[in-house]
Amino acid sequence: MNKILLIIQREYLTRVKKKSFIIMTFLTPLLIAGIYGLIGYFTYKGIKDTSDKIAVVSENSSLQDQLLSGGNISYSYFNGNLDKAKSALKENDFDYVLHIPEFNINKPTNIQLFGYKQASITLENRISRDLESLIKNQKLRLSGISQSQLDALSTDVDVEIIKIGDSGTEKGSSAGASAIIGGSIGIFMFIFIMLYGVQVMRGVIEEKTNRIIEVMISSVKPFQLMMGKIIGIGLVSLTQFLLWIILTTSLSGVAVGIFAEKNKAKPKVEMSSNPEVNAQIQAELDKSSANPVLDIQKSLSGIPMGKIVTLFLFYFLFGYLFYSALYAAIGSAVDNETETQQFMMPVMLPLFFSYFLSLTVVNNDPYGTLAYWLSIIPFTSPIAMAVRIPYGVPTWELALSMGLLILGFIFTTWLAGRIYRVGILMYGKKTTFKELYKWITYKS
Numbered sequence: 001m002n003k004i005l006l007i008i009q010r011e012y013l014t015r016v017k018k019k020s021f022i023i024m025t026f027l028t029p030l031l032i033a034g035i036y037g038l039i040g041y042f043t044y045k046g047i048k049d050t051s052d053k054i055a056v057v058s059e060n061s062s063l064q065d066q067l068l069s070g071g072n073i074s075y076s077y078f079n080g081n082l083d084k085a086k087s088a089l090k091e092n093d094f095d096y097v098l099h100i101p102e103f104n105i106n107k108p109t110n111i112q113l114f115g116y117k118q119a120s121i122t123l124e125n126r127i128s129r130d131l132e133s134l135i136k137n138q139k140l141r142l143s144g145i146s147q148s149q150l151d152a153l154s155t156d157v158d159v160e161i162i163k164i165g166d167s168g169t170e171k172g173s174s175a176g177a178s179a180i181i182g183g184s185i186g187i188f189m190f191i192f193i194m195l196y197g198v199q200v201m202r203g204v205i206e207e208k209t210n211r212i213i214e215v216m217i218s219s220v221k222p223f224q225l226m227m228g229k230i231i232g233i234g235l236v237s238l239t240q241f242l243l244w245i246i247l248t249t250s251l252s253g254v255a256v257g258i259f260a261e262k263n264k265a266k267p268k269v270e271m272s273s274n275p276e277v278n279a280q281i282q283a284e285l286d287k288s289s290a291n292p293v294l295d296i297q298k299s300l301s302g303i304p305m306g307k308i309v310t311l312f313l314f315y316f317l318f319g320y321l322f323y324s325a326l327y328a329a330i331g332s333a334v335d336n337e338t339e340t341q342q343f344m345m346p347v348m349l350p351l352f353f354s355y356f357l358s359l360t361v362v363n364n365d366p367y368g369t370l371a372y373w374l375s376i377i378p379f380t381s382p383i384a385m386a387v388r389i390p391y392g393v394p395t396w397e398l399a400l401s402m403g404l405l406i407l408g409f410i411f412t413t414w415l416a417g418r419i420y421r422v423g424i425l426m427y428g429k430k431t432t433f434k435e436l437y438k439w440i441t442y443k444s
Contacts, residue, residue: 003220007228008235011203015236029247045085052123054113055094057085062105063138067098067130073123075130079208103141105135127135183359185312186387188241190355193320193382194348196237198328200230201340204331204420226332226420227413230324234317241316311389314402319382322409323347329416333424333431333439343431356378358387366391376401378408415440 037331055078056067076099078085085097096115103109113119113127184336204226330343354374362371366388374384375393381401384394422439423431 004224004231007220007225008232009049011229011232012235015233016239021236023241025243026247029244031250032248033251048441052095053093054098054127055088056094056098056100057082057084058100060100060102062102063100063134064141065137067134067136070125073126073130089114089116096123100131105138108135126275141402176197181308181390183387185308185389185413186355186358186383189312189316189386190351190381192237192241192316193323193351196320197323200233200324201327201331202337203229203233204328204339205334226328226417230321230328230413234320234324237315237320238313259371296378297413308389311398314387315382315386315405317411318402318405320379322382322412323351323406325409325416328378329419332420333436339430350379351383354383372397376404378405381405383418418442 051072051074053074056075057078057080058066066077069075075098076094078088082099085094085099088094089097095117095160096113096119099112099114101110103111108131111131113124154172308368326347330340330347333343334340357370357374357380361368362374362384365371371384374380374398375388382405384400385401418440419436422442
């Protein structure tokens with residue numbers, strides 16, 4: 001046991017003391033925040049700076065109103081026929097020509113957009129929405145219904161989700177918050193198991209190719225060496241992940257505080273002399289001034305974050321240990337990384353399988369049969385159960401899943417140890433699955 005602890009200490013300290021570890025631990029949350037900020041900035045800038053000038057040739061006598069310019073689109077009605085508009089388009093006076101022919105208002109057809117460049121899907125959808133609004137207003141006018149009367153028929157309904165706990169007490173919850181938390185946990189779990197599991201494999205390959213292993217096994221058993229390496233690197237990943245959580249939470253708190261402060265300022269809007277229009281403007285202002293921070297707090301109020309974090313750490317640690325044992329076995333069976341592909345695919349497939357199904361099937365039906373089995377089988381439970389936890393999982397299912405995952409880790413460690421004891425001393429021979437089976441069945 002002392003030898004395993006010494007190996008754990010060596011693996012942990014040699015990695016956390018590296019400058020690259022320290023820099024990336026503190027830099028990664030800032031990089032992620034910066035990337036999202038840049039995405040938001042360039043998306044906003046692209047929308048703001050893009051402006052399409054559209055010449056409208058309307059031959060439709062049934063439409064009394066005109067298309068209104070706004071945002072990043074500018075409509076101007078062309079005095080002339082379609083051919084003249086196309087000529088103006090060729091001289092770069094406009095970006096596109098929109099042709100609105102005569103049609104039945106109940107079945108608009110043959111509306112065409114001409115241009116020398118391909119219109120984007122955003123532009124196409126915007127023009128379609130503007131025309132639909134134009135036709136809708138004309139239909140309302142013909143039927144004698146005003147917009148205010150139509151708005152009075154519309155009612156916003158907010159369904160409050162109440163989850164009954166095991167003790168019978170009712171708790172507020174949010175399906176959206178559960179889906180976001182579960183999906184985020186599943187993504188993090190997948191990335192970290194892949195990232196740090198591969199590190200174990202590379203560490204074994206490096207020691208094997210440098211012949212360090214031949215010196216080390218003279219005083220340490222191969223199984224002890226493998227176990228110390230797996231746990232040591234696991235503690236490194238856990239340390240880095242906890243620091244990332246703390247830093248990300250701090251940055252998010254600052255961002256939410258700034259956003260909430262800015263949200264207090266209400267825009268000044270000039271009111272109309274028409275009381276119906278004033279009522280509609282005030283309703284829109286009240287809706288836009290809702291505090292999103294309070295909405296987030298309300299959504300999270302019924303979700304047991306302490307339980308989620310505790311169970312996440314368990315599945316993160318044992319999921320990592322489960323797969324790292326297999327990665328260590330791969331590292332001991334090959335001489336370089338180029339030979340790992342044939343063995344990595346069978347190990348990676350369950351991870352990919354559980355990752356994609358967890359973000360789709362499990363999120364949509366967290367209490368279904370497939371979700372249950374994915375969260376019980378050790379190969380898929382680290383991700384699937386982590387996604388299910390925010391929705392609420394029966395205690396007996398959690399106990400069964402956790403117990404099987406621990407047993408699965410013990411089994412994969414034993415299996416990897418059987419491969420490790422032979423593979424670490426094998427050089428220059430290409431390993432096959434048949435050869436691995438022989439190593440597992442070798443008697444000591």
